[in-house]
Amino acid sequence: MVLRRxxxxxxxxxxxxxxxxxxxxxxxxANLQYGDEFYFVKKQILAFIVGVTMxxxxxxxxxxxxxxxxxxxxxxxxxxxxxxxxxxxxSSVYGATRRIDVGFFSFQPSEIAKFSLIILSAGIISIxxxxxxxxxxxxxxxxxxMCVLVMLEPNMSITVCIALTMAIMTIAGGLSYRATxxxxxxxxxSIPLLIIAExxxxxxxxxxxxxxxxxxxxxxxxxxxxxxxxxxxILGVGLFQSNSKYLYLPFAESDFIFSIIxxxxxLIGCVITVLVYIIYITTGFIIxxxxxxxxxxxxxxxxxxxxxxxxxVNIAVVxxxxxxxxxxxxxxxxxxxxxIVFLAATGILMNIESSNRRTCFEC
Amino acid sequence: xxEKLREMATSQYLRALPITAKRGDIYDRNGILLAGSNTVYTxxxxxxxxxxxxxxxxxxxxxxxxxSSIINNILEKNVSEVKIKTKVxxxxxxxxxxxxxxxxxxxxxxxxxxxxxxxxxxxxxFTNIDIRGxxxxxxxxxxxxxxxxxxxxxxxxxxxxxxxxxxxxxxxAIDGFNATLTIDYHIQAxxxxxxxxxxxxxxxxxxxxxxxxxxxxxxxxxxxxPSFDLNDIPRxxxxxxxxxxxxxxxxxxxxxxxxxxxxxxxxxxxxxAITAHTTTNCPGYNIVDGVKIKxxxxxxxxxxxxxxxxxxxxxxxxxxIASRIGTEKLYSYFEKMGITAKTGIDLSGESSGIRxxxxxxxxxxxxxxxFGQSIxxxxxxxxxxxxxxxxGGKSVVxxxxxxxxxxxxxIKYRNYPQITNGIMKSDTSKIMINALExxxxxxGGKNAAVSGYRVGGKTGxxxxxxxxxxxxxxxISTFLxxxxxxxxxxxxxxxxDEPTGAYYGSIVAAPYVGEIFREVLPYLxxxxxxxxxxxxxxxxxxxxxxRQYQVYSTMKELNIYYEVVGDGEYCKGQLPVPxxxxxxxxxxxxxx
Numbered sequence: 001m002v003l004r005r006x007x008x009x010x011x012x013x014x015x016x017x018x019x020x021x022x023x024x025x026x027x028x029x030a031n032l033q034y035g036d037e038f039y040f041v042k043k044q045i046l047a048f049i050v051g052v053t054m055x056x057x058x059x060x061x062x063x064x065x066x067x068x069x070x071x072x073x074x075x076x077x078x079x080x081x082x083x084x085x086x087x088x089x090x091s092s093v094y095g096a097t098r099r100i101d102v103g104f105f106s107f108q109p110s111e112i113a114k115f116s117l118i119i120l121s122a123g124i125i126s127i128x129x130x131x132x133x134x135x136x137x138x139x140x141x142x143x144x145x146m147c148v149l150v151m152l153e154p155n156m157s158i159t160v161c162i163a164l165t166m167a168i169m170t171i172a173g174g175l176s177y178r179a180t181x182x183x184x185x186x187x188x189x190s191i192p193l194l195i196i197a198e199x200x201x202x203x204x205x206x207x208x209x210x211x212x213x214x215x216x217x218x219x220x221x222x223x224x225x226x227x228x229x230x231x232x233x234i235l236g237v238g239l240f241q242s243n244s245k246y247l248y249l250p251f252a253e254s255d256f257i258f259s260i261i262x263x264x265x266x267l268i269g270c271v272i273t274v275l276v277y278i279i280y281i282t283t284g285f286i287i288x289x290x291x292x293x294x295x296x297x298x299x300x301x302x303x304x305x306x307x308x309x310x311x312x313v314n315i316a317v318v319x320x321x322x323x324x325x326x327x328x329x330x331x332x333x334x335x336x337x338x339x340i341v342f343l344a345a346t347g348i349l350m351n352i353e354s355s356n357r358r359t360c361f362e363c
Numbered sequence: 364x365x366e367k368l369r370e371m372a373t374s375q376y377l378r379a380l381p382i383t384a385k386r387g388d389i390y391d392r393n394g395i396l397l398a399g400s401n402t403v404y405t406x407x408x409x410x411x412x413x414x415x416x417x418x419x420x421x422x423x424x425x426x427x428x429x430x431s432s433i434i435n436n437i438l439e440k441n442v443s444e445v446k447i448k449t450k451v452x453x454x455x456x457x458x459x460x461x462x463x464x465x466x467x468x469x470x471x472x473x474x475x476x477x478x479x480x481x482x483x484x485x486x487x488x489f490t491n492i493d494i495r496g497x498x499x500x501x502x503x504x505x506x507x508x509x510x511x512x513x514x515x516x517x518x519x520x521x522x523x524x525x526x527x528x529x530x531x532x533x534x535x536a537i538d539g540f541n542a543t544l545t546i547d548y549h550i551q552a553x554x555x556x557x558x559x560x561x562x563x564x565x566x567x568x569x570x571x572x573x574x575x576x577x578x579x580x581x582x583x584x585x586x587x588x589p590s591f592d593l594n595d596i597p598r599x600x601x602x603x604x605x606x607x608x609x610x611x612x613x614x615x616x617x618x619x620x621x622x623x624x625x626x627x628x629x630x631x632x633x634x635x636a637i638t639a640h641t642t643t644n645c646p647g648y649n650i651v652d653g654v655k656i657k658x659x660x661x662x663x664x665x666x667x668x669x670x671x672x673x674x675x676x677x678x679x680x681x682x683x684i685a686s687r688i689g690t691e692k693l694y695s696y697f698e699k700m701g702i703t704a705k706t707g708i709d710l711s712g713e714s715s716g717i718r719x720x721x722x723x724x725x726x727x728x729x730x731x732x733x734f735g736q737s738i739x740x741x742x743x744x745x746x747x748x749x750x751x752x753x754x755g756g757k758s759v760v761x762x763x764x765x766x767x768x769x770x771x772x773x774i775k776y777r778n779y780p781q782i783t784n785g786i787m788k789s790d791t792s793k794i795m796i797n798a799l800e801x802x803x804x805x806x807g808g809k810n811a812a813v814s815g816y817r818v819g820g821k822t823g824x825x826x827x828x829x830x831x832x833x834x835x836x837x838x839i840s841t842f843l844x845x846x847x848x849x850x851x852x853x854x855x856x857x858x859x860d861e862p863t864g865a866y867y868g869s870i871v872a873a874p875y876v877g878e879i880f881r882e883v884l885p886y887l888x889x890x891x892x893x894x895x896x897x898x899x900x901x902x903x904x905x906x907x908x909x910r911q912y913q914v915y916s917t918m919k920e921l922n923i924y925y926e927v928v929g930d931g932e933y934c935k936g937q938l939p940v941p942x943x944x945x946x947x948x949x950x951x952x953x954x955x
Contacts, residue, residue: 028520227375230368243376246520 003283003290004353008055010280011331011346015051015339017273018257018332019044024240025260026253026334040253040334047336051343058347063355066348067295070116070123074142077113081149084109090153098153107337110150110158114165115341117146118302121166125173126294136179139170154198157317157325161309163187168305169298172288208323224249225256225318228263236266253334255326258318273332274315281308287353296352303345377516377532378443378523380407383472384510386494387539389487389501391548392581392765396478398487398501398593400494403474404456406447410438411524412466419464423447426458443523450474466525470515477593483551484590485610486544486582486710486763498608500542500763503711507767507776510539540775543765545581550574553882554586557875558857562588565862565871572879573612573746574855577845579780580747580759582708583853585612613706613713616739617858620825621676621807621868622841623735623745625799627684628673629752630696633791636687639669645679651730656682661930662911673798674806676822678734685733686726693732694721699786700758703740706747708761709778716740735823742841746856749843752795753819753851756787800848807869809924809948811844811877815891816884819851820844820876822868827861837861842872846880847889855879867926869950905941906934906953914953925951 023041030039066073083100084090090097099106120142128135143166150159167187171180195202203218211219211226228244231237242263245252252260262270284304291297307330314329316322328338389398406427413419416438424431427448437447449472451459456469475490488499496505513536518526554572562570571587591597591607598604609615631637647663649656658664658678664671672680685693697703703716717739719728731737740748743761751758760781767776799819802808807822823841827834840862845854857872857879865871901921906914914934918925923945929935931954938952939945 028526226368227372230365231372233365233369243372243518246376246518246526248375248521 001357003287004350006279006283007287007346007349007353010276010283011055011343012052014273014276014280014331015048015343018329018334018339019048020239021257021261021264021332022253022334024242024264025245025257028245029247029252032247043336044334044339047339048343050336051340054340054344055347055350058344059350059354061348061351063296063299063348063351066119066299067123067126070120073116074120077109077116078146078149080109081113081146085149085152098155108335110153110155111335111337111341113146113150114158114162114306115303115345117143117162118165118169118306119299121169122295122298122302125169125298129174130170130179131174131176136170136175136183139173140166151194155326156194156198157313157327160325161306161313161327164309165302165305169302172301173298208320211320221250221256222320222324225259226320228256228259229319232263232266232269234267236262236264236269239264251326254328255314255333256318257333258315258329261332262318277307277311277330280304281311284308284349287349287356291352291356293355296355300349300352303349306345307342376518378409378519379514379516380444380468380470381472382470382513382515382533382536383494384512384536385538386473386475386490386510387508387541387767389508390541390543391546391551392544393548394543395548397483397544397546397548398475398477400473401476402453402471403449404451404453405449405470405472406451406456406459407468407470408438408445408447409443409466409468409519409523409525410440410445411443411522412519413438414465419467422462422464423459423467426455427451443519480592480594481590482555482593483546483585484593485587485608485612486546486585487593488608489593489596499610499710500544503709504542504764504767507540508542511537513537538770540767540769542767544763545576545583545765545778546585546763547583549886550883551584551586553879553886554584557879558586558588561857561859561871561875565859565864567859567863567871568861569611570857570859571612571742572855572857572875573743574853574879574883575746575750575759575761577750577754577851577854578757578759578782580750580761580782581765581780582761582763585610585763587611609712610710611860612742612858613708613710614741616714616716616741617839617841617860618736618739618825618828619745619841620735620823620839622749622821622823622843622856623738624673624676624681624733624823625749625752625795625821625843626700626702627681627688627733627735628669628798629787629791629795630693631684631688632794633756633787634688634692634696636689636692637669637684639794641669643667643672643677643680643683645675645677647679649679649682649730651682651686652726654727656727656730660927662915669794670798670801673821674801676802676807681733682730683733685729690721690724690729693729694718694724700748700751701744702748703738703744706741706743706761707781708743709764713743714741716744735825742856742858745841746843746854749821749856750854751786752792753799753845753854755789755792756785758783758786796848796851799845803844805922806924807867807926807950808842808844808873809950810869810873811842811880812948813846813877813880813884816846816880816889817848817892818844818846818877818880819848820873822873824866824868838866840866840868840871842868842876844873844876844880846884847892849892852887852889853880853883865952867952869924869926870952900944900946903937903939903941903943903945906937907941909934911955918951918953922947923949923951925953928952928954931955 022044026040027037031037098108124139128138130136130139147159211222215223228249242260244263249256281304288297288300310330314327317324328335330342386400388396391397420431420435423434437445460469473494486499488501489497490501491497496502513534516532558570558572573585574583644666645658645664647658647661664675664677703718705713705715728737747761762778764778766774768774796819803812803818803820808820811818811820821843825839827837840859843856845851855876857876859871862871934953934955936954
């Protein structure tokens with residue numbers, strides 16, 4: 001019961017905190033661009049309502065049915081990823097085609113697809129544990145297909161998140177040390193290849209190593225992020241007092257919202273935010289461990305890992321610890337589809353926790 | 364790290380508008396303002412913050428009297444900040460301020476004004492568009508005159524739009540220091556007038572006049588023509604501006620001619636090469652190493668005492684004096700007295716003179732240097748070197764800045780007189796002062812005489828050289844004068860470059876120094892110490908048709924000093940004309 005409450009309250013708290021921070025980060029730019037300082041906030045609130053509804057549905061949903069629906073869901077996800085690549089359907093931003101626009105609302109297929117893959121993989125691994133080479137391939141093929149499609153957008157950061165989540169799930173499913181080592185090494189070796197394939201990645205990498213070399217070019221965003229974090233110091237400049245939001249920091253309300261948190265609420269605000277994430281993730285792992293049903297356990301692990309990895313990568317990017325990539329901060333960043341699926345996934349986590357207790361009552 | 368980032372971030376978020384610091388004033392020694400600053404206003408726009416560009420342009424155009432389409436074009440520019448108009452007077456600036464137009468800013472700035480316009484132009488100098496000193500005092504003491512600008516900071520977004528809910532911060536400007544010069548406005552005005560008059564009367568290429576305080580080296584005035592109004596600087600023609608704004612007194616090197624004889628004579632006496640009793644015979648020429656060098660009076664001066672050689676300005680006598688001194692001694696005096704060296708005046712652009720290296724001086728050169736040829740120096744150097752001779756042998760370093768003071772009158776910097784004793788013997792000085800008074804009493808300096816005052820001086824007429832050859836008909840006429848003789852207070856050098864018509868220093872330069880002294884000496888409170896006597900009126904005789912020696916004896920009898928033009932046998936023309944009523948203090952002009 002405590003686990004279920006923890007998961008629920010942290011997810012809701014992060015989402016609401018996100019709405020406040022989105023207002024702060026976007027009111028100025030939204031007013032300039034759309035003439036409405038609540039433009040992004042309204043969209044986020046709508047997504048929050050939909051997301052909470054999804055959370056409630058998912059927390060009651062019979063998970064056996066979900067297991068049965070794993071292939072249709074996966075194919076649906078793959079379908080969306082294919083559709084986004086068809087010229088004229090996906091909308092291009094900064095050289096990448098990542099969104100599908102359906103008139104009143106646009107979403108990122110990869111946000112939905114990555115959860116369909118987690119469900120599928122949890123299903124496969126629970127039936128075919130990765131103990132034989134054949135089983136490993138069966139597990140990996142759907143992941144590889146999805147990664148390739150996401151890379152075609154291109155969206156390297158989501159790919160990395162998916163790959164890492166899959167790795168964790170596979171290892172938890174019983175992968176041997178030897179296989180872990182070999183697959184891990186292959187993965188590491190593929191990174192330089194991916195960088196060579198798209199020169200912009202190398203430039204971004206250089207910009208991350210020394211942003212001051214091109215303060216108006218590739219280093220600009222990171223420098224602005226540093227300015228925000230540095231200005232915030234320990235206590236922050238105060239809620240709504242950010243200067244970076246006056247168009248200095250691009251994507252302040254989405255990928256770089258953590259910089260605004262750091263600027264306005266300082267190190268203390270950052271630490272508290274991270275602590276809430278830690279509670280969520282720890283709770284998620286405890287649920288996964290406590291779950292005896294293999295499918296549900298792996299599903300809980302996958303969802304929790306994805307939230308953890310995405311949070312870690314996002315914070316690492318805005319603090320300049322790894323090369324910049326566009327990845328939203330779960331629950332907080334502006335972005336409807338992201339918030340809805342994370343809330344829905346939270347519902348599934350709660351569902352798993354409830355079903356554990358039901359099973360216990362039965363036994 | 365955090366502090367540094369915060370600082371960098373803040374400088375990025377803030378846009379600064381300057382508050383120009385008031386530039387210091389420049390005053391004469393009496394506290395009369397020579398260069399000051401007016402507060403004017405600059406109208407800036409931040410185009411991104413201007414809400415209704417058309418309406419704003421129309422409002423501004425009616426106040427600023429500018430075409431509204433021009434203003435509109437400025438407002439349409441895609442820049443964060445742009446100047447609309449500079450030098451806007453206060454009433455218009457206030458009108459704009461009261462309209463409270465979004466994105467339009469009124470900022471105070473400084474306009475340099477020179478109350479007397481074309482006055483002390485080359486010495487005062489001027490400032491550039493940013494009100495930083497470019498020439499003269501404005502440039503030399505720029506660091507003192509310029510204060511530190513202040514700023515008004517406003518928070519803006521990345522494209523320069525102001526963020527409305529923040530309060531502007533500001534940092535006050537620190538005003539510049541004031542400069543007080545050694546220049547005396549009244550004396551300068553007299554010099555300016557006289558120089559202008561001389562320039563007009565003789566249709567000269569250029570005229571300059573400098574006056575110095577004998578004992579301290581403080582420059583009391585420097586006037587030069589051609590010149591220009593400092594409030595209307597001819598910036599369109601760079602080379603013209605350069606030549607007009609350069610002080611010829613300190614940067615142009617001239618061959619001094621007879622004025623230099625003051626120095627030759629003094630060195631001769633001081634080194635013991637001659638005495639006040641040395642006599643010379645002038646046959647009208649001298650032969651040095653087989654070269655015949657003529658005296659200006661080809662007829663010769665005959666036997667002369669030392670005082671007469673100076674009064675007659677006899678070239679032969681000065682060739683002899685130089686030969687007696689010898690190159691080594693002469694050059695050691697040049698060294699001691701700073702002849703052909705820079706004087707060290709506190710102005711930029713001073714030139715040093717030119718002299719033949721001591722080892723290359725032939726006897727012919729030595730003879731020529733004796734009467735002021737084959738050597739060149741700046742007018743200021745000639746003045747300062749001659750000053751040693753009449754100042755009891757003490758040298759001074761000339762200066763134009765008296766002191767720098769802050770707004771409250773506290774002295775921040777001061778120039779003190781730099782006097783070196785014993786450059787020459789005081790006896791030498793006494794003999795020279797008397798000899799130079801004689802020049803004004805009975806020689807070529809007569810025109811510089813001032814009734815009631817004892818004035819000394821020396822004329823000079825030098826032929827100009829162009830590309831190493833004598834330029835026919837081009838002369839530099841000079842007169843160096845000082846007063847009063849019993850205790851010299853002021854020394855003055857007048858240089859008339861390329862006068863047309865008459866060119867003798869006695870006629871072209873000396874009268875103006877006389878005019879200057881006539882006004883300056885009473886102004887300085889020098890008490891008249893000679894009795895004014897009415898000179899007897901004489902009738903100018905007819906000289907036409909007389910032979911040279913006949914003219915000489917006639918004029919000597921009447922005690923009239925005269926200059927000679929041409930070298931014919933018989934007199935062809937004369938001034939004053941026959942029958943004119945004159946006194947013997949006129950200077951005659953006789954052509955042969």
